[in-house]
Each structure stands twice: as structure tokens, then as C-alpha cells.
Amino acid sequence: MKERCSFCGTEESDAVLLIGKRNQNAYICETCWKTVGMLMGKALKLTRCRDNAVKNEPGRNNNWGSLSPVKIKQHLDQYIIGQDHAKKILSVAVYNHYKSLDAMKEETDKNGTTEVEKSNILMVGPTGVGKTAIIKALAKMLQVPFAISDATTMTSSGYVGDDPDTCIQRLLQAAEGDVKKAETGIVYIDEIDKIACKGDSRSHRDIGGEGVQQALLKIIEGSVVDGVWDDNNGEPVSVDTSHILFIVGGAFVGIDGIIRERIIEPEARHPAGFCSEDGQKQKKQDNRDVSFNSVIDRVVQEDLHEFGMIPELLGRLPVIAPLHELGREEYCRILTEPRNALVKQYQEIFRRDNIDLAFSSDALEAIADKAVQSGTGARGLRLIMEQVLLDKMYNIRENTAERRLLVTRAEVLNTSSHSARQQNVC
Numbered sequence: 001m002k003e004r005c006s007f008c009g010t011e012e013s014d015a016v017l018l019i020g021k022r023n024q025n026a027y028i029c030e031t032c033w034k035t036v037g038m039l040m041g042k043a044l045k046l047t048r049c050r051d052n053a054v055k056n057e058p059g060r061n062n063n064w065g066s067l068s069p070v071k072i073k074q075h076l077d078q079y080i081i082g083q084d085h086a087k088k089i090l091s092v093a094v095y096n097h098y099k100s101l102d103a104m105k106e107e108t109d110k111n112g113t114t115e116v117e118k119s120n121i122l123m124v125g126p127t128g129v130g131k132t133a134i135i136k137a138l139a140k141m142l143q144v145p146f147a148i149s150d151a152t153t154m155t156s157s158g159y160v161g162d163d164p165d166t167c168i169q170r171l172l173q174a175a176e177g178d179v180k181k182a183e184t185g186i187v188y189i190d191e192i193d194k195i196a197c198k199g200d201s202r203s204h205r206d207i208g209g210e211g212v213q214q215a216l217l218k219i220i221e222g223s224v225v226d227g228v229w230d231d232n233n234g235e236p237v238s239v240d241t242s243h244i245l246f247i248v249g250g251a252f253v254g255i256d257g258i259i260r261e262r263i264i265e266p267e268a269r270h271p272a273g274f275c276s277e278d279g280q281k282q283k284k285q286d287n288r289d290v291s292f293n294s295v296i297d298r299v300v301q302e303d304l305h306e307f308g309m310i311p312e313l314l315g316r317l318p319v320i321a322p323l324h325e326l327g328r329e330e331y332c333r334i335l336t337e338p339r340n341a342l343v344k345q346y347q348e349i350f351r352r353d354n355i356d357l358a359f360s361s362d363a364l365e366a367i368a369d370k371a372v373q374s375g376t377g378a379r380g381l382r383l384i385m386e387q388v389l390l391d392k393m394y395n396i397r398e399n400t401a402e403r404r405l406l407v408t409r410a411e412v413l414n415t416s417s418h419s420a421r422q423q424n425v426c
Contacts, residue, residue: 005029007036064098064142072141079137079340080130081333082326085297086123087134089321093121094138097245101184104243118242120220120316122192123249124299125323126292128377131249135188145175145185151248152194154212164215168225168239177232179239186245189216193250196308213313220246220316248317258303259295296322326377331368334378335359342385353396356404366412388415 002011003018003025010029012018020027028036072091073084080087100116123131132148139146147170153162167187175182197210219225222242230237299322301314326334336343343359350357367384374380392405 003027005032007032064102067095067098069095072138075141076134076137079338080134081337082330083125083130083134083323086125086321086323089319090121090123090134090138093119093319093321094142094245098142098184101243118222118245119319120246121248121319121321122304122314122317123247123321123323124252124255124296124304125249126253126325126377127251128379129323129326130378131323132188132190133378135186135247135249139186142186145171145182146188147171147174147185148188148190151189151191151212151250154195154215164212164219165225165228168219168228168241168244171244172228172237172239173231177230179230179237183240183243186247189246189248191250192248192309193252193307197310209308210310213310217312217316220313246317252304252307255299255303255307256292256295258306259299260290262303263295263298264290293324296324326372328365328368328372331371331378331381332364335364335367335381342381346385346389349393350396350405354403355396357392357407358404359407360409362409363407363412366409370412384412388412390415 002013003020004011005016005018005028006020006026007028008031010016010031012027016029018027018029019033069088069091072095073087076087076091096116097118100118103116123134125131135148136146147167149162149167149170154164154166155162167189168182171185171187172179172182175185195209195212197213219241222240222244224238224240226238227236228239229235299320301311301320304314304320305311335341343364347357367381367388370384371378371380374384376383388407388411392399392407
């Protein structure tokens, strides 16, 4: 009696090879072997997809449950120097947001629970003081997708430029096409002050001002954005922005003047309600004497509305985090203290060539002074460092005799003078 395939019943022959055990009377032919293999492959793939779905479920792999505002700020302190007040505000807002997301998962089967609406954040501060760095550090700690968009590239519907919905497209890309993961992420929109309404926007074509602010209202408050392109699957998907944390930031150049007018004018007013000429002069002098850092913490939505932000958008950004201008002390600390401090980065570059790079304290102060003068914030520090270390990095492989290099104040000042002469020639 010839053996048969235990699956399809095909008899063994010269053309049909059976694999199995004779003592157990179990066989399988080549055709069934391939079919079973394909089925097993599909089953394994489906199992892996389910495992990944569970693994990537929003909130499963993160540490949201163990967070606290104090822990969040301690994490930010490792990367951001100064800005303690802003970091406290952000720590509380972010903690409340993700605590609410955790609570929603636990209370899905409960009735009568109070739904806590998200509080999006508006950051106000000069360029280069750490707005973007703070948000990046937060996203890294929370292990959530993070996307940055620039408000200056956004235009009203019908004009060439980025649609406001593109920020959701970038977030989905950061989440590698995982919609659920993207719906718990963070979107940071920079340069939001550049779309402020200057004057009467109705008197001219509104390309990138109030029209863009209006377009941002729904996605910031929470809505379903349809037609978001998923690069992984090659098809459009829908993304619910209800639980996406939106943080917008801008320099708002001149906002300090608006705040001064609001807080100083009542104090300078004559008791009888009339302002004398001397009082007016004194008020102007007082305005000049009050520093940016002493007034920025008193910024309110009224000031931002006067600057040109529409009330509807401000209402969807209830948390305001003001950031201070940086001084010499902060720049010196930025150079040396954070985990990714510039001095540490350049020391690592030289260490790879077995050279010990060091900076004198007065050299660091000179670099900080140069950054203060440039007015570009912490971003300007890298340019100054590149200029100071250019010759040393150029000869890094040739100068094998010196195993230790010390950067002095004189070198920093000479480099600055040389750079200034080059700029004048150009």
C-alpha cells in the first residue's frame, strides 16, 4: 500500500515526494508543505503586527504614570539653563495633559466622569533663549512623537505655501504612520508672532496673517483632520487632534513695550486724572528704565491681542509661558553645564584625536559677551565657537606635539576682531 499525504491524500510516486514518519503514518507532500509554510508565514506576520500594536499602544511604553511636575522640571534642568518660571509652567501643563490621557484610558468603561480639556501652551520670549530646546527635551522624556512647523511658511487657503494641516502630516511622519501614536504627540509651531494681524487686515489680501490664525483654530482646539497622507501605507488617513498637545512660540518683538504701557501708565498718571508734561516725560523715562525681564512675566492675553493675535486663537492657548533674555552668566552656564553643552561637544571632537581641549574662565566670559552683543541668543554660541576653534581644528592632525590645548581670552578677542574686519571688507 502506497503512502498518502495526510493533508490532500495524494499518493507517493516518482513525481510526488512525501515527507514524514512511516512509524507514525504521517506524511506531507511538497505542495501542501508550501501551502502550510505560506499560512504559517501569514500567521506569524499577523502575530507580530498584533504584538507591535500592543507594544506601540500610546502610553504603554512611556512613564506617564510615574511623572510629576517636579520630575519634569528636573529633566528640563539637565538641558536648559535658566528659565525656571517658564519650565515650571510647562511642567505643570504637560503633567496635567498626559495625566488626563492616562486617566481616560482607565475610565473608558466608567460613566459620569469629568472630561478634562487640554490646555495648549503659548511661549513668549526672544529668539535663541531655548523655546525649541525645551519642547524637544519634553518630547524625548515623554517618548511621544514630536513635530516642528514654522508659521511663516503657512498661508491662507488658495495661496501657495504650507497648509496649516501640514503640521499634522509631519507629526504622522514622526510617528512612523501610527495614527494612534500621533494622536498623543506634541506639535510645536514656531514664529507664531509672524502671523499677527498688523493694522486692518481687511484692507489688503490676507495671505499669512489672520487667515492662518483662523485656520489653526480647529486643529488646535481638537478636530478630525481628513486626508493626511500616510507615507507608509501610501494612502490618506484621518487624525483626531483632540489629544494632541499644541505648543506655539514666538519672539513677539516689542511685546515688552505693550506691557510697559499697560502697567506703568496708571502708575504715572496724575492723581487728579490729568497728566502733566513733566509726568509724560517721566513716564517715557520709566518705560526706558524698565527691563524686558522685569515685565515679561506680567504678560497677559490682552497684550498679545494688542500685538495682533486674534482672541479666538488666544482662547485656545490658555497657558502662557514667558521666557527671559539671557545674560553673560546664563551663556557661560550654557557653554558648560547642560548634557549637550557646546564645550563638551568640542572637547569630544578633540578627544577623538587624543587632544585635551580646555577653556579658561575668562575665555568663556569673552565668548558669552560676544553672544550678548550679537543678539542671536544661544544659537550664536556655536558660530562663535567655530570661529575661535577654526585654526585649532584645521591643524588637529598635523599638530601632534601638543596633547593639551588651552583657549584663552586673548584668542577669543583676536578671533572676534578678525571676524569683524572680514565682515567690514565684505
